[in-house]
Amino acid sequence: QQQVKQSPQSLIVQKGGISIINCAYENTAFDYFPWYQQFPGKGPALLIAIRPDVSEKKEGRFTISFNKSAKQFSLHIMDSQPGDSATYFCAARSGGSNYKLTFGKGTLLTVNP
Amino acid sequence: NAGVMQNPRHLVRRRGQEARLRCSPMKGHSHVYWYRQLPEEGLKFMVYLQKENIIDESGMPKERFSAEFPKEGPSILRIQQVVRGDSAAYFCASSPRDRANNEQFFGPGTRLTVL
Numbered sequence: 001q002q003q004v005k006q007s008p009q010s011l012i013v014q015k016g017g018i019s020i021i022n023c024a025y026e027n028t029a030f031d032y033f034p035w036y037q038q039f040p041g042k043g044p045a046l047l048i049a050i051r052p053d054v055s056e057k058k059e060g061r062f063t064i065s066f067n068k069s070a071k072q073f074s075l076h077i078m079d080s081q082p083g084d085s086a087t088y089f090c091a092a093r094s095g096g097s098n099y100k101l102t103f104g105k106g107t108l109l110t111v112n113p
Numbered sequence: 114n115a116g117v118m119q120n121p122r123h124l125v126r127r128r129g130q131e132a133r134l135r136c137s138p139m140k141g142h143s144h145v146y147w148y149r150q151l152p153e154e155g156l157k158f159m160v161y162l163q164k165e166n167i168i169d170e171s172g173m174p175k176e177r178f179s180a181e182f183p184k185e186g187p188s189i190l191r192i193q194q195v196v197r198g199d200s201a202a203y204f205c206a207s208s209p210r211d212r213a214n215n216e217q218f219f220g221p222g223t224r225l226t227v228l
Contacts (some may be wrong), residue, residue, distance in 0.1 A: 004155075006155070019143075034141075034216075041221075042221055042222075043117070043204050043220050043221045043222050044156065044204070044219045045219065045220035046216055046218075049216070077222045089155055089156070099144075099156065099161075099208070099217075100146065100161055100169060100172075101146075101148075101217060102158065103148075103156045103157070103158070104155050104156035105153075105154055105155045106153075106154075106155050
């Protein structure tokens with residue numbers, strides 16, 4: 001059972017465009033929603049994260065929009081650059097005692113020059 | 114300030130051999146998580162450890178897999194009698210003791226290939 005569904009699987013955007021990646025979750029016990037960026041051959045790196053009591057968070061060109069009632073959240077990359085080309089994973093963290101992350105399947109973003 | 118270190122970065126084993134993957138958390142971090150990533154899949158949680166304790170191993174296969182995080186030294190993920198289906202990238206993450214700020218920092222991963 002996939003607890004975090006991510007779409008699209010792949011995305012091609014022109015330089016300067018907006019990249020949008022969407023995620024949906026089922027488990028209302030999730031209390032923290034990070035996005036990770038992964039380059040080939042590297043480990044995931046935290047990009048930006050949000051808690052469910054906030055509807056939007058912006059850091060530079062990256063924005064998370066969060067809709068608690070719909071159990072959906074999305075990553076927007078403004079003014080996309082070729083250097084943004086990577087795989088992006090949304091994740092959700094369980095509350096309680098262990099804080100394990102549940103990941104979406106990832107979105108391969110390609111930004112064309 | 115070194116990040117999470119994993120070694121080896123690449124490991125090739127034949128079916129039936131043992132694989133040992135090592136993870137040194139960031140300095141000051143006492144929580145370690147292991148995740149497995151299959152090709153074109155997201156990361157799947159395997160196990161969560163604190164020093165000398167396994168806190169949650171709900172993602173670990175019941176057989177052949179074990180993990181430890183001793184008082185001294187790195188965390189070890191051990192896979193006995195490897196099979197081709199174990200081929201994957203294995204990532205370790207660490208986080209600080211403070212639960213209010215529990216960001217997980219990932220290492221570069223160990224890519225296991227089983228021949």
